[in-house]
Amino acid sequence: MKPVIIGLLGLGTVGGGTVQVLKRNAAEITRRAGREIRIGLASSRNLERVRPLDLDGIRLVADPFQLVTDPEVDIVVELMGGIEPARELVMRALDAGKHVVTANKMLIALHGNEIFAKAQERGLMVAFEAAVAGGIPIIKALREGLAGNQVEWLAGIINGTCNFILTEMREKGRDFADVLKEAQVLGYAEADPTFDVGGIDAAHKLTILASIAFGIPLQFDKVSIEGIADIEAVDVGYAEALGYRIKLLGIARRSRAGIELRVHPTLIPERRLLANVNGVMNAVVVKGDAVGPTLYYGAGAGAEPTASSVVADLVDVARALTADPENRVPHLAFQASAIADIPVLARQDITSAYYLRLLAEDRPGVLADVTRILADQAISIEAILQKEARAGETRLPIILLTQPVRENDMDTAIRHIESLAAIHGPIRRIRVETLN
């Protein structure tokens, strides 16, 4: 069969990894795909970063807009990141009749609906395995491997920076700010860490996972997002004492009332595999009605792990080039005509259990006041952790684990507890999920 020719946009970390993997494993990939997959053209904003790469046989093109319409190109691979000009280039590539492979989670989460609509209209493929959880083939698993299931929920560690920070905080008792600084030095966190530690990057990925799990449109703006910047070393310690670990999770769940989309720090029981996913690694648990819980683990970022997913997409797209579009795997797992606009729940209507940390006066009756307020909101208590006061201490932390509660009721209870004279400062609240 004739070789498939790639036009590569972006020669940074992931672009460079893709060049390397396609060259090093060319024989293995051809043995699988039944044809050669070759980078014919490449463009990069920053040609100085390109030098250490072996670009032998690749024609460098200064203008990316020229690359995406070049008649030699079969598939455009977009590895530039960011919205513009990536969005414009992908749309132009589709206009020019090119299939697209991308690792750009922000682009898919924010503009996937329009991109897929155009691809659908033109009978083209847009593949994006590398956009979620790096090298883990989670898009394929969800979209094809679990196609017989109604997905009940999924929960994932899908931001390596946050997982590295939380792992260091737990293993070494260090503070958030301290570990963040180290992560920046190590290159695990950007100079502006907001996207990672604020939960936005995880929310982009969750948006994509939820769409292909439930067959709903991409809707990033409906994700409830909370980052890890407020997690303190003491909370990590108390969680551990109660048999839990704190992880930043992206969670999507279908209930009778609608769909929950949320990213937040979460206490999970330490015996769960997900609780034992450490450092920069990623993992996603998917619960299907037939298969039960399944878990997928691997490197969530990095040049070659991400390239692994880009190449897998290239092999898939190469195989389906001649297929009737209606027989291809749909972009969002469900046929475009079957995408359903199931309502997404507002934050106030989400139900989850809670970890609460209060700073209370050390005197009789305070705990009784707190538990009465919770009872008034029909919130049941699962566990209480209260240390004896040491000499000279007049204020004591009280740790509570609650049963699942509607967010709105918890808001009310916390407002009332914080208004008690014997309670000092804001209450720290972190969600708890048993992942049953």
Next chain:
Amino acid sequence: MKPVIIGLLGLGTVGGGTVQVLKRNAAEITRRAGREIRIGLASSRNLERVRPLDLDGIRLVADPFQLVTDPEVDIVVELMGGIEPARELVMRALDAGKHVVTANKMLIALHGNEIFAKAQERGLMVAFEAAVAGGIPIIKALREGLAGNQVEWLAGIINGTCNFILTEMREKGRDFADVLKEAQVLGYAEADPTFDVGGIDAAHKLTILASIAFGIPLQFDKVSIEGIADIEAVDVGYAEALGYRIKLLGIARRSRAGIELRVHPTLIPERRLLANVNGVMNAVVVKGDAVGPTLYYGAGAGAEPTASSVVADLVDVARALTADPENRVPHLAFQASAIADIPVLARQDITSAYYLRLLAEDRPGVLADVTRILADQAISIEAILQKEARAGETRLPIILLTQPVRENDMDTAIRHIESLAAIHGPIRRIRVETLN
């Protein structure tokens, strides 16, 4: 699109699960596949077991040989298990131009080469996701999701019965025979448990995984197999004291010398996710050169988890019905013409680290004799665990962990150690893998 009609062979556990899942999730499956997937015909050796199922709309056929050639059938689903008549029926189905989906690991491991050859010749698909690790989409992950990688090794907990037994032994300090009896009562183990506890079932699955990882023919007869029947509670305890857990693993590894195919009890460091896969659950770690280590976890057996994989295969096959055969995913991941007969190493040439348990006279010089024999075979010691003798004891267990050693050299060393007058009874040897 017109419905895809299934002819179902076997209405036992997995067959019944498949009927249930296809009915319950019919709407969801159609939303994904873009067409209805419907069981038109079914046959079963044991029609009495069929009664509790809702077989409305399914035509029961007494003769399975009639079913596989029925003109209404698009895809034959073989869920009978065993070799005959399953093999003959699958070959007849292919002769009649039917695609095949099967959950039959033994059939694929032992007769896959001839089955795939005929399918290839006729331009037909044979899908077998359910044959390995039940509901975990590991075949898809390996064959498609990691298509950009050279697979370096894989290691899996792929027999739920053995994992249940070893988990109970560790958690409750129980003996093998005792737990096996319970597993039989619970239905986790067959009346004749040889296939499971002897490692044969795991070897069937490993045979399949190794073929699609490396692009080699199926060759069950070259797997080195060792079961768990000799594992004693004391070994589980000593392993734990050293920071390890014992799991029955199927391991396939590519080295310069050739390919290792082996199933055996294995000590693995307790911090590995794989060491924390408990009860009847399965998990497979795959190490690719680009992606690094990835792990896939889920239910390895059971009616609906296995049906989940059968249905995923049905959706895949339905999509590829009209595809040019050369553009379909090859049966063994690599193009049939690219399957390479890479040599498989004999047991004696495999290299791995070892746990050794010796019963020694409690007197000076014995340990020196043992370590000298190991040194003579160039075997380095990683750790020694030796308990103080209690009053009245004259024999003491010595536990050794070695560095990796060629099996042949370990055989020699053990022969020499067992011939020492101060060493009693046979030496217990269990392999150790760090899974780095």
